[in-house]
Amino acid sequence: MNWKKCLAVSISILGLVSSEQVIQACADYNNYDTYPQFFGNEAPGKPAYMPFNFVESDLYYNNYNYWSNDFSSSTSENVNKQLILKEWKAELGDKYSLEQIEQIVYKAGLNSLFALKAEGRANSKNDSLAANAFYQFLSEKKGKAYLDYLIYAKKCEINANQELSDWNDNKQKPVQSNNSLKDEGLTAFRKEKNDLLKMKYAFQVMRMAFYAKQDDEVLSLFDQLLAGKADQSVAYTRIIGFRAGVHYRKGDKALAGYYYSKMFDNSDAYKYDAMVSFEWSRKRYDTESGELEQDRIQDIYKLCKTDHERAVVMVMKGLRAYPEFALEDIKKAYALDPKVAGIDVLVNREVNKLESGYFTQLIYAENKLPDARIWYYSIRDMNSVQENPSTDADKTYRDYIKSLNSFTDQLIADKQAGTPALWYLTKAYLACMQNNAPEMQANLQQATAAGMKESEKGLYQVIDLLYSLYKSKTITPQIEAELLPKLKSLNEVAKHAELAVYQFRDVMNHLVAGKYFQQGDTIKGVYAMAHAFTWDSSRVTFNADQDFQDVQGDVLSNLSVASLKKVQAFRGSNKKTAFEKWLVDNTYYTLPILKELEGTMYVRSYDFKSAIKIFEQADVPDMSFPNPFMPQINDYIELYPQDTARMYNKLGFSKRMAELQDIIAKNPNDAGALYGYAVALYNISYYGKAADMVAYNRIATDDNGYFKDASDAKKPRHLQEYYRVFAAEQYFNKAAAVSIDPELKAKALWGAAKCWTKRSPTTEGHSSYYYDQAYYINALKNPYFDKLTTTFSETRYLKLVKGTCDYYADYLRKR
Known part of the structure; x- marks a missing residue:
């Protein structure tokens, strides 16, 4: 990266007042991309004023154009x-x-x-x-x-x-x-x-x-x-x-x-x-x-x-x-x-402020995306709550929109600053904020009649697209047909205009997908989000998180199997309209991917026989994982040679788990089968080395691990098992109860003890830096430790635990 990208120095102060400098720290994200910005800041067409475009909370203006790929x-x-x-x-x-x-x-x-x-x-x-x-x-x-x-x-x-x-x-x-x-x-x-x-x-x-x-x-x-x-x-x-x-x-x-x-x-x-x-x-x-x-x-x-x-x-x-x-x-x-330079840039800034502080909140409130499992930096935040603007704030913004609208009327009448087209487009966008489609249409027509500069035509294109979305409460087949050429056109612009990349993404995510979700069409909502962003410079194929760790992926991942089959049917249908075909084509969620997800859902719900039928299909993607049947004393996630000496794919794992289920069904007292089954359940949880088998990508910094949380009740059953390992503890206890081998009993009880610690309470009001201490204190209270110590202290396994696990060693010293 060019050093100038990381250090913005005011030449005028540095050169003209050599004792003082203004420095802006290096930032690798787009400062303008902090809210859906449909209006943008390019319509005035004044590059010299770019450093003064509205940037949320940025005191000294980033003097780099983020809508350009050139940071030199x-x-x-x-x-x-x-x-x-x-x-x-x-x-x-x-x-x-x-x-x-x-x-x-x-x-x-x-x-x-x-x-x-x-x-x-x-x-x-x-x-x-x-x-x-x-x-x-x-x-x-x-x-x-x-x-x-x-x-x-x-x-x-x-x-x-x-x-x-x-x-x-x-x-x-x-x-x-x-x-x-x-x-x-x-x-x-x-x-x-x-x-x-x-x-x-x-x-x-x-x-x-x-x-x-x-x-x-x-x-x-x-x-x-x-x-x-x-x-x-x-x-x-x-x-x-x-x-x-x-x-x-x-x-x-x-x-x-x-x-x-x-x-x-x-x-x-x-x-x-x-x-x-x-x-x-x-x-x-x-x-x-x-x-x-x-x-x-x-x-x-x-x-x-x-x-x-x-x-x-x-x-x-x-x-x-x-x-x-x-x-x-x-x-x-x-x-x-009236002719002073910069009036158009100033008005643009005020529109951007309204976008950031008001319109964005309206969009989020009216077109709510599924927010029970929000992903932020690949972290699942179950406690995220979308707040709507307060009544007082709402009135303040609405009154300001009226005042700004009135001023643009004066600018149109006076013809002293900016261009009539820019002011009509401004009024059209303000009408959009007020959900007034007829007013949008009237001002768009006026902008066309006034004649537009090239920079204004790009803004017109976006607002006209918004008009198609706002003139109807729902997206009907007729609206879809109207949207298709407009969305295709904006996608073409995005090939060479960086701002359009973000505008296309936000239209697809927050307006198209949002409306679909609100009208109960989850399938199209998911595919709209899947068709929002791409790393492909030709913008033909579109990207989604391959681990399902984005909003649309999380929606898919938490559907019922029956609902997922409906998604598959829609994806595979030959009777789609032109819009529907465009919506799903070249997105990540192909039939094989959806089938693989279905198989993974069966694994999560321990329906291994159904999983086998899916993973046996030739077109379903395949991958290998560390041995999930390898027990470990401590929860080390690092892989060692013994972990990968035998690898399992999901098909092989499902077959073995189905065999264990059959053995247990025939003989509920088979301690070995019960223990092996429990070990596997633990190893596909957040704490095991084969966690990716059900999670696709285990996130090491996931705050949902180890500690009980108020959001646990919101989690679907498979996530409760992934983080809290109830079933694994149950099978460890079953194995310990029926085993006559002290060594196996000790192993099973140790497995149950590890499961118990994954539901550690937290002390409200303490920062995350306190969590290690809280976890340690709770671990010393583990009820399984007493039974292990009084009954199995002489087993080889428990002696190995004592020399390996610091928590247990400290428990013994304290005892």
């Missing part, structure tokens, strides 16, 4: 770079491509440019850059001024990089001091006639003065060199930042904030840096508690000289508003200057 650099860096390259391209009369210019401006080394200047021509034999047309131009007389500047700029860049606290210890050594470069730049500035180069020289001069901490000179140079020469260039944008940084270092935070707002407004370049620096200037936090001590926003606002400047400050304030809503700030900015 931040969005801001890409925007800045493209603006600089385009400035060069325009300056040179569009004669050279951006790639050619980038190769020289960003990639060519200082030595290459030194050599070009010394030789006066591009040497095709020794110079890899010789074929570059821009490079050739620099060797000509008319390119000399540009070459001189680039050499100078690259020398300055070396010095500037010394100030960056990154992880690169191999920084290039400066060619000249900051002061020397400053003087050289001043001389060049005075001689230079070209406006673009003149501004670039001014930027480098002030840059060197700033890094030399010559604060007064920075302010003096600003007045001397740039009086009346403001422009929207990248260079001038950064110059404003140097001026702001000096005021910050001098302690005048409000004035610094004012100039950072001007830097933010000047161009699309370095907006992220200007914003973060603005926030550092604006707010002071308590270093211990992290509580806000002072907000200088009003002081900054008072320094503004025009309504436009005041509007910019309100926009910047709104772009940082969270968790509070920002509509009043947006209205104020709009009233001050």
Whole structure:
């Protein structure tokens, strides 16, 4: 992973206020993917504002576009770079491509440019850059001024990089001091006639003065060199930042904030840096508690000289508003200057807040997914409860939707900010939040009539899909037929647009599947979730957890056999509609997989003869497991040679268990058969080495193990056995009761003792760190220990237990 992905440093603060840094810790998940985001944040079509898109609970904005597969650099860096390259391209009369210019401006080394200047021509034999047309131009007389500047700029860049606290210890050594470069730049500035180069020289001069901490000179140079020469260039944008940084270092935070707002407004370049620096200037936090001590926003606002400047400050304030809503700030900015940039981004943020805090909860409440067994990081949480919004919160959100709707009406009427299509789409989505399908339809039609940009067409596609789902309380065959082309189309978009990947997934999971589950169609609900996500770049095959440890897998895994057979019948039917065929095709739950699950269900319910019939079928997947008939004193999950000397598949295991059942049925006093049966039941529980035979994948960190829990009553019978091993204990006791061999009795009672400890009580209010102690204390109270000690202490087996099991050894010492 590129280091930039893990360390986001505010260049403006780090470069302009070298004593302070903003660091964001490395995160490997998508910060935007924390709630179903159907509206997205791409419709305004403003890459420079991407760092200010709504991100739940993210203080310093992740400056990486998670809807892109390219994490090599931040969005801001890409925007800045493209603006600089385009400035060069325009300056040179569009004669050279951006790639050619980038190769020289960003990639060519200082030595290459030194050599070009010394030789006066591009040497095709020794110079890899010789074929570059821009490079050739620099060797000509008319390119000399540009070459001189680039050499100078690259020398300055070396010095500037010394100030960056990154992880690169191999920084290039400066060619000249900051002061020397400053003087050289001043001389060049005075001689230079070209406006673009003149501004670039001014930027480098002030840059060197700033890094030399010559604060007064920075302010003096600003007045001397740039009086009346403001422009929207990248260079001038950064110059404003140097001026702001000096005021910050001098302690005048409000004035610094004012100039950072001007830097933010000047161009699309370095907006992220200007914003973060603005926030550092604006707010002071308590270093211990992290509580806000002072907000200088009003002081900054008072320094503004025009309504436009005041509007910019309100926009910047709104772009940082969270968790509070920002509509009043947006209205104020709009009233001050209806054409101020960022109104569309701000409204988009407010819609995202509504999605996150309100619409998501409505979706979860109206289209409840089966939540008795929630999977989170592969952990089965039986206590998960989906809470609905409170009445007060619901009213607050509904009132806010009305207010936002009213403001979009004003934006449509005024035609000053954004586009009419964007505002109609916004209204359509707000109508969706209010479950108002006719209003959705009307606004979608208006958006179409208004004409849409490409970025708006993608949003239209998603909202139109939502309309098909919201115009009917249930998904009927007619709705399915309407959904099919729309879902296929969104899936096609997802091949090249990352946002659409998540939108398609959330539509299938939370809306399509959710509606099916609510209308009692479990089969289609399961397949909708199975058709939601894929790792396949062609998006032809779709993925589900092969261990059934996701929501849809858990639903399947806990169906009755009769219900599972209905799923099989649907999957195998040749009479499916086009939608139904699309729904099930290329998903994980094929007939062989469903058959294998049926066989596993029989194993879980100890119906081994029925399991045999399933596993004997040729197309049923097969796998092998450690010997489930191998007893062990301690519950070590690690495999040893003796565990794998003989492996069992589910068919072989079922045959042997069926044999043991027959033996026990004929002779209930066969202690050996009873003990072997009990050992196998224990070994396919959570605590055995063959647990995967019934669980598919035993999770070592599963909190359901070892301790009794209030959720036990919610668990289906097979999970109660998996975690609490009641049947295994029963058969161990039966074996002990009928055996006449003291060694076998001791083994059987030890097996029962292990089962008893898997229902340890917990002390309410204690953290999980207390559990080990609680388990230990309970183990010493094991009722089987007393009988083992008083009756079987002289057996070889119990002596082996004493030397192997710490719990039992401690029990003896305590006794």
